Amino acid sequence: MKAIAVRDGETTPVVVDKPIPEPQAGEALVRTLRVGVDGTDHEVMSGGHGGFPEGEDHLVLGHEAVGVVEDPNGTDLREGEVVVPTVRRPPNGTNDYFERGEADMAPAGEYHERGIVGAHGFMAEYFTSPAEDLVRIPPSQAEIGFLVEPVSITEKAIELAEASRSTFTWDPESAMVLGNGSLGLLTLAMLDEDEDYERLYCLGRRDRPDPTVDIIEELGATYVDSRKTPVDEVPDVHEAIDFIYEATGFPKHVFQSVHALAPNGVAALLGVPSSWEFEVDGGSFHEEMVLHNKAMVGSVNSNVRHFEAASRTLTTLPEWFLDDLVTGVYGLDEFERAFEDGDTIIKTAVQFSEYEER
Known part of the structure; x- marks a missing residue:
């Protein structure tokens, strides 16, 4: 599969080939629809924030994602459901913050953040995630679901x-x-x-x-x-x-x-x-x-209930506002445009696949 990553020692994102990940027990396989780009991504690429997964020479970018469940893998999710992944994961097994459902309150060193520090992100054609870290959203939000994380x-x-x-x-x-x-x-x-x-x-x-x-x-x-x-x-x-x-x-x-x-x-x-x-x-x-x-x-990061609230909030925001906010959605063949800066650029995303309601 194709993924967008930054390599160690470089500051420009590139397309890399990686195998489609296989979900472990309790995980689902998600087909990515869109992934948003924000200031944190630019800070990660410049080396000012974040860090690579241990033993890796690259980091797959992206922490604002929306996708479709491709393989529920025995979880309570259903194939075809639209989901948004949360960002933080425990670095070694688990810890008290994650067990309490308060990963967003864990201090530095007690978490990995996908696409930011210690773990590959979601800017790939597929990704896996524990089911409890995937938040269901309505199919009507398939195109704007990458805004759930920032909201x-x-x-x-x-x-x-x-x-x-x-x-x-x-x-x-x-x-x-x-x-x-x-x-x-x-x-x-x-x-x-x-x-x-x-x-x-x-x-x-x-x-x-x-x-x-x-x-x-x-x-x-x-x-x-x-x-x-x-x-x-x-x-x-x-x-x-x-x-x-x-x-x-x-x-x-x-x-x-x-x-x-x-x-x-x-x-x-x-x-x-x-x-x-x-x-x-x-x-x-x-x-x-x-x-x-x-x-x-x-305040930094957020947890599942904030993602759920964000999905509800998105339904209240004016359509004209969302249209004006998202100034560009680009496919893999022109993904570089999603990382450009400019006075007319506000919010961009990379599109990996189209949503088809089942």
């Missing part, structure tokens, strides 16, 4: 943010997404469907005309250009924000966000930064957190 990331982040405010009456009215990439736009659309939020903002660094700015404004949100209005100046120009979702990986945004939050506000941090030392006013940061009951939560 699940936001489902978890919002859950953690709300949990941090659960000890008192919290009535958020405003939210701001930092980052106008595909994850930021998906999150903005999700917040737009949430009746709690009356005013939405999205921060980026794009000049008009720009397709992401068009989407932001079509969703009824306000575009904030960080070159003109830094995060910590948002309250002066617009308003203090109840909920901030950080999806940039820009370290200064973490420290600026505390000054942009309204009293009792919370920020969810999802960006993965590279090392960077700079000066901050630690006293001011500390004071804002304490005297105004603010909170910050870090």
Whole structure:
């Protein structure tokens, strides 16, 4: 079968030949439909994040996948069901996090992530997975199912943010997404469907005309250009924000966000930064957190219930939004285009096969 991988010492994805994997006991064989490409894939290819499977000279990419069960192999799945795989797997047998169904809370070293660190991904014509790590989705989502994984990331982040405010009456009215990439736009659309939020903002660094700015404004949100209005100046120009979702990986945004939050506000941090030392006013940061009951939560990965929630959420997002978000789906003969960057590119995917309802 064909797979898309990055080789050790290289930074450009290539097509490789691999045998069709054979499912072990408790696993199913899945025929891949589509696999999304995101910033993490680019970080893995550049060597800035992730790692190769032990003893391997390449890593099959891809962690945002949707496929069809080809061989249930004695599991409770049925041939032809549309499924989305979760990402994390135990590195050696199992551990307490996986046994509790909390793989997303395992610390580094206690997990492998398919297509990212320690395990081959899903960017291949077929893949195998334990049945409990395959989430059934409706056939109507066969074409957009690769968005379930990124939406699940936001489902978890919002859950953690709300949990941090659960000890008192919290009535958020405003939210701001930092980052106008595909994850930021998906999150903005999700917040737009949430009746709690009356005013939405999205921060980026794009000049008009720009397709992401068009989407932001079509969703009824306000575009904030960080070159003109830094995060910590948002309250002066617009308003203090109840909920901030950080999806940039820009370290200064973490420290600026505390000054942009309204009293009792919370920020969810999802960006993965590279090392960077700079000066901050630690006293001011500390004071804002304490005297105004603010909170910050870090969030990474997600578990089965977040994937299930993400599938439900996808049914609520406007069709026009999904059409504008996905700017390209490419077959194996032109897969390189799915990895291109550009001002008109938002979300791309590689297609391995067509869905045929049975």
